[in-house]
Amino acid sequence: xxxxxxxxxxxxxxxxxxxxxxxxxxxxxxxxxxxxxxxxxxxxxxxxxxxxxxxxxxxxxxxxxxxxxxxxxxxxxxxxxxxxxxxxxxxxxxxxxxxxxxxxxxxxxxxxxxxxxxxxxxxxxxxxxxxxxxxxxxxxxxxxxxxxxxxxxxxxxxxxxxxx
Numbered sequence: 671x672x673x674x675x676x677x678x679x680x681x682x683x684x685x686x687x688x689x690x691x692x693x694x695x696x697x698x699x700x701x702x703x704x705x706x707x708x709x710x711x712x713x714x715x716x717x718x719x720x721x722x723x724x725x726x727x728x729x730x731x732x733x734x735x736x737x738x739x740x741x742x743x744x745x746x747x748x749x750x751x752x753x754x755x756x757x758x759x760x761x762x763x764x765x766x767x768x769x770x771x772x773x774x775x776x777x778x779x780x781x782x783x784x785x786x787x788x789x790x791x792x793x794x795x796x797x798x799x800x801x802x803x804x805x806x807x808x809x810x811x812x813x814x815x816x817x818x819x820x821x822x823x824x825x826x827x828x829x830x831x832x833x834x
Contacts, residue, residue, distance in 0.1 A: 677790040678782050681808050688815035689775065692722065695822035703829060704764055713755075715825060718818050719767045721755040726774035728754065729811060733781060736794045736804050744807075746798040782808065 696704075696719060704716040713721065728751055735742045761767045790805040 677787065677805055677808075678785065681782065681805070681812070682779060684809070684812040685775070685778075685815070688812035688819070692719075692815045692819040692822065695819045695826070698822075698826050701764070703826075705760075706829065708825075708828065712825075714760075715822055716764060716767060717755065717760060718822060719764070719771060720758070720761050721751065722815065722818060723767060723770045723774055724754050724758065725751040725814060726771070726778055726811075729807075730774070730778055730781060732807070733778075733804070736792050736807065737785070737789055741793050741795060743795045744797065746796065748798065778811075 696715060699715045705714050707714045707717075725747065728747055732744050732747065735744065761770075790803070790808075792804040794802055794804065794807070796802050796807070
């Protein structure tokens, strides 16, 4: 008898892999480099990590709305999360950001692990993407981490290119 993997286990594996990829890129920066920015428009590596922390909190709220409301209309987090990141104070240390990131991700895992199978099919409307199902929104999280892992790799390459 074969046991099918739950929706949570499938996405958890993707989320862990993507977060490890991000953390691996983040570990390439020295303490001084974590705070460096190329311009006032750019984010430092520390700010990118803080952005993931903020995004995880925002996404958890959206997950809860999809599960608690009938076909809710959700804002485009790709617009909201950067605004919240810019409006927040830059974290005091990498340790505080990492602790927050770990705690938020655990909250997400706890929430997702307790959902019944039919909850993954709940519909909602996304401001940018239109009609979607819950599982599709959950699968955006690993992509978001990977996008920012690549951004960290690009920042590091740029620093090395400019001997910063």
